[in-house]
Amino acid sequence: MPTLIRRQDDDQFSLAEDSFTAVADDAPLPPGDVIVSFTRFQAEGDRLLAEGRAVGVRLEPAEEVEALAYDLPRIAVVALAFPKYRDGRAYTAAHLLRQRLGYAGEVRAVGEVLREQAGFMVRCGIDSFVPADGATPQDWAHAVHRHRHVYQRAADLRVPAYVEREGG
Amino acid sequence: MKALTANRLIDGDVVFWKSGQWVEGFGDADLFDDPAAAEAAEGQAKSQATVVIDPYLIDLMESDGLWAPLSYRERIRALGPTNHPTHGKQAVGGEVIEALLHADGAARSSGRVNLIKRK
Amino acid sequence: MYQYDSVDQEFVADRSREFREQVARRLSGELSEDQFKALRLMNGLYLQLHAYMLRIAIPYGSLNSRQMRRLAHIGRVYDRGYGHFTTRQNLQFHWIKLRDAPDILDQLAEVDMHAIQTSGNCIRNVTSDPYAGATAEELDDPRVWSEAIRQWSSLHPEFSFLPRKFKIAITASAKDRTAAKVHDIGLMIRRGRDGQLGFEVIVGGGLGRTPYVGPTITEFLPANRLFSYLEAILRVYNRHGRRDNIYKARIKILVAALGAEEFARQVAEEWAKIGPEGDLPDTELARIRGAFAKTAFEPLPAVSAIFEAAKAADPALARFARNNLRPHKKPGYAIVEVSLKAIGETPGDATSDQMDVIADLAERYGQDDIRVTHEQNLVLPHVRLDDVPAVFAGLQAAGLASANVNLISDIIACPGLDYCALANARAIPVAQQIAQTFADPDRAEAIGELKIKISGCINACGHHHVGHIGILGVDKKGEEFYQLTLGGSGAEDAAVGKMLGPALPYDKVAGAIDTLVEVYLRERKDGERFLDTYRRTGVEPFKEAVYADAH
Numbered sequence: 001m002p003t004l005i006r007r008q009d010d011d012q013f014s015l016a017e018d019s020f021t022a023v024a025d026d027a028p029l030p031p032g033d034v035i036v037s038f039t040r041f042q043a044e045g046d047r048l049l050a051e052g053r054a055v056g057v058r059l060e061p062a063e064e065v066e067a068l069a070y071d072l073p074r075i076a077v078v079a080l081a082f083p084k085y086r087d088g089r090a091y092t093a094a095h096l097l098r099q100r101l102g103y104a105g106e107v108r109a110v111g112e113v114l115r116e117q118a119g120f121m122v123r124c125g126i127d128s129f130v131p132a133d134g135a136t137p138q139d140w141a142h143a144v145h146r147h148r149h150v151y152q153r154a155a156d157l158r159v160p161a162y163v164e165r166e167g168g
Numbered sequence: 169m170k171a172l173t174a175n176r177l178i179d180g181d182v183v184f185w186k187s188g189q190w191v192e193g194f195g196d197a198d199l200f201d202d203p204a205a206a207e208a209a210e211g212q213a214k215s216q217a218t219v220v221i222d223p224y225l226i227d228l229m230e231s232d233g234l235w236a237p238l239s240y241r242e243r244i245r246a247l248g249p250t251n252h253p254t255h256g257k258q259a260v261g262g263e264v265i266e267a268l269l270h271a272d273g274a275a276r277s278s279g280r281v282n283l284i285k286r287k
Numbered sequence: 288m289y290q291y292d293s294v295d296q297e298f299v300a301d302r303s304r305e306f307r308e309q310v311a312r313r314l315s316g317e318l319s320e321d322q323f324k325a326l327r328l329m330n331g332l333y334l335q336l337h338a339y340m341l342r343i344a345i346p347y348g349s350l351n352s353r354q355m356r357r358l359a360h361i362g363r364v365y366d367r368g369y370g371h372f373t374t375r376q377n378l379q380f381h382w383i384k385l386r387d388a389p390d391i392l393d394q395l396a397e398v399d400m401h402a403i404q405t406s407g408n409c410i411r412n413v414t415s416d417p418y419a420g421a422t423a424e425e426l427d428d429p430r431v432w433s434e435a436i437r438q439w440s441s442l443h444p445e446f447s448f449l450p451r452k453f454k455i456a457i458t459a460s461a462k463d464r465t466a467a468k469v470h471d472i473g474l475m476i477r478r479g480r481d482g483q484l485g486f487e488v489i490v491g492g493g494l495g496r497t498p499y500v501g502p503t504i505t506e507f508l509p510a511n512r513l514f515s516y517l518e519a520i521l522r523v524y525n526r527h528g529r530r531d532n533i534y535k536a537r538i539k540i541l542v543a544a545l546g547a548e549e550f551a552r553q554v555a556e557e558w559a560k561i562g563p564e565g566d567l568p569d570t571e572l573a574r575i576r577g578a579f580a581k582t583a584f585e586p587l588p589a590v591s592a593i594f595e596a597a598k599a600a601d602p603a604l605a606r607f608a609r610n611n612l613r614p615h616k617k618p619g620y621a622i623v624e625v626s627l628k629a630i631g632e633t634p635g636d637a638t639s640d641q642m643d644v645i646a647d648l649a650e651r652y653g654q655d656d657i658r659v660t661h662e663q664n665l666v667l668p669h670v671r672l673d674d675v676p677a678v679f680a681g682l683q684a685a686g687l688a689s690a691n692v693n694l695i696s697d698i699i700a701c702p703g704l705d706y707c708a709l710a711n712a713r714a715i716p717v718a719q720q721i722a723q724t725f726a727d728p729d730r731a732e733a734i735g736e737l738k739i740k741i742s743g744c745i746n747a748c749g750h751h752h753v754g755h756i757g758i759l760g761v762d763k764k765g766e767e768f769y770q771l772t773l774g775g776s777g778a779e780d781a782a783v784g785k786m787l788g789p790a791l792p793y794d795k796v797a798g799a800i801d802t803l804v805e806v807y808l809r810e811r812k813d814g815e816r817f818l819d820t821y822r823r824t825g826v827e828p829f830k831e832a833v834y835a836d837a838h
Binding site: 061064085086087088089091092095100114116119120121123124133146147148149150151152153154161162164165166 | 292294295297298301302304305309322325326408438439441442443444445446447448449450522525526530560564565567568570571574
Binding site for chain 3: 175177178180182218222241245249250251
């Protein structure tokens with residue numbers, strides 16, 4: 001089972017049991033909770049949910065996050081794909097999921113997920129991670145908490161510098 | 169004829185392959201006339217990911233009885249920048265450096281232009 | 288000069304510490320070169336031909352003497368005693384060792400400097416008018432907005448992995464000294480009819496393989512709505528910019544593909560959804576405005592007797608005054624341009640000793656303020672006319688008094704094949720030859736304003752497309768050749784130059800420039816610049832003369 005790092009409400013990070021199986025489009029469905037592509041979800045989502053399982057959707061960078069809007073209340077996990085470290089579209093997808101579509105469920109980063117991105121990901125509202133670099137929850141926390149200050153308002157609700165300054 | 173070159177990870181310096189080690193001067197580099205031996209060395213070099221960055225083979229040409237990199241870019245790497253004659257490897261001088269400085273044209277070119285300016 | 292507070296200081300210190308760990312992980316083999324490359328580039332560290340190159344951010348080209356001295360020190364200790372000022376108003380060191388890079392970043396952090404986002408597919412160092420705060424032309428101080436954008440864009444969580452790099456320029460004067468129209472975003476400060484401050488927003492200009500003068504997508508954006516609007520532009524770009532082809536990934540390609548109108552519509556739609564929540568509060572803008580060091584100007588007569596007498600006595604000073612001084616907003620003061628284009632030297636290079644001299648002069652005579660221009664010169668923006676002779680003497684002693692700003696030997700050149708891993712041909716020696724061809728200062732003055740810009744490859748760091756004469760180095764079967772373009776401009780009358788004809792070999796370039804100049808001198812009418820004559824006559828007379836031999 002791949003490592004899953006989860007962000008807690010207190011902004012700490014821990015290893016988590018991953019109850020979901022990521023299923024490829026052409027693979028048979030195992031029993032239990034699954035994460036499927038958006039295409040497969042569109043075709044089979046109703047049936048899967050009717051079977052009483054928790055269902056997650058994997059969103060590729062080129063897929064518009066707004067297309068999920070109607071189904072979000074019944075989706076347990078949105079897994080945002082980072083096929084390449086340098087492909088930054090999923091940051092926008094995460095931001096919109098949290099800030100515009102009001103999604104409160106799990107947003108997971110999968111693919112080429114390295115601790116160097118951890119700070120950006122958390123700020124955009126991603127709260128679980130399948131690291132590709134063997135990072136531990138401690139590594140993750142270290143990376144996320146590295147910067148004592150941030151300059152922008154983002155989905156993580158950290159206090160930006162301009163608010164911090166008003167207080168000081 | 170070929171030589172194997174890379175930049176050293178720790179300082180970025182241009183280095184050349186010499187029997188499993190890296191040397192700083194083009195004049196000390198191994199010259200390969202056997203393509204298989206060159207590729208074998210390149211394969212070995214590529215496994216040294218914490219020593220060098222992106223090792224690759226370069227083509228050489230004969231110039232006044234000595235070997236010089238064929239491309240202009242490689243000559244500048246082996247010498248240093250042409251606007252600062254005392255910077256880079258050219259600073260040490262010597263026969264090999266002189267030969268490189270005065271190598272005429274690139275083999276792919278017509279040889280009309282003396283690309284490294286004599287200073 | 289913006290004064291860092293503890294937030295800004297801790298921010299760069301944290302970043303520096305992060306990079307130290309990343310370097311250690313690369314050296315141990317934990318990070319592959321491919322993974323590390325993206326990280327070092329986000330800190331301005333490139334691998335070039337001979338060594339690593341570190342590009343240090345000089346936000347909107349503004350620095351004080353303490354920072355300039357620190358740059359000089361870094362040049363001495365970690366490089367070969369010099370640095371190279373760039374067309375993004377930054378400074379590059381060309382002989383850096385990876386093992387020293389974390390120490391250098393620490394040294395920079397100590398003087399409120401960094402190398403964040405001087406490379407990578409992120410929002411790069413914001414550039415602005417080097418005369419900001421000194422010229423009477425400006426509607427507002429563009430540094431305030433530049434600094435606000437610097438902060439907003441620093442480690443932006445959503446926009447640090449864009450399809451490609453992203454460059455913003457801001458100007459507040461009718462005369463554009465920032466090349467705003469050939470940026471990903473060009474912001475031109477405007478005043479509305481009711482006196483309200485705002486921006487004309489130009490998006491999708493650029494140089495490189497596909498040069499464009501950017502279209503205006505908003506004529507007037509209220510200034511207090513800037514940040515939500517930038518967010519909207521960046522979000523549309525991050526989602527829809529091409530990622531399949533590096534040469535088609537800049538925003539200019541997206542804007543051109545959609546059409547400016549459709550792009551503007553998409554931005555407006557996104558902007559409406561973001562709303563004012565995406566804006567920076569007025570209080571923070573006011574704080575930033577207040578955090579710029581105050582300038583203290585004395586009431587002075589417009590004419591300085593000391594300066595006039597010195598000019599009359601010294602023709603060299605008079606020449607310097609004609610070419611390197613610009614009017615200041617306050618009577619009795621001048622903006623002094625310091626040319627880094629001494630004949631035969633490398634354009635944009637300054638030795639550590641020269642940097643120290645500039646720092647001393649700025650401290651003593653220039654309100655501790657130094658600017659870098661995108662044309663690779665330096666500026667002392669606030670010098671009393673009374674002090675100009677002393678400043679000139681100081682510059683002269685350091686080899687910094689070349690009186691050639693905006694003249695034919697004030698050439699922009701990228702590092703080219705002498706340093707750069709991307710280059711196809713050298714740029715520096717071409718600039719040196721041209722400058723030597725026009726070394727006679729009387730002739731250079733007679734020719735007048737003529738901007739030559741040289742790039743060693745199509746990526747156009749030397750801005751060749753917008754040179755009055757542009758020179759692009761190309762590789763033809765292993766030989767260096769140079770394509771000439773005419774009629775470009777990076778100023779308010781921005782235009783992309785047109786190709787003159789077949790590329791010329793290395794040793795023919797300076798002669799061809801001489802020929803072009805002769806044609807201009809023959810054809811020009813009352814007071815025309817080279818660019819004006821070219822625009823009137825078209826390319827024909829120039830082409831005919833340069834390629835006469837070939838017929």
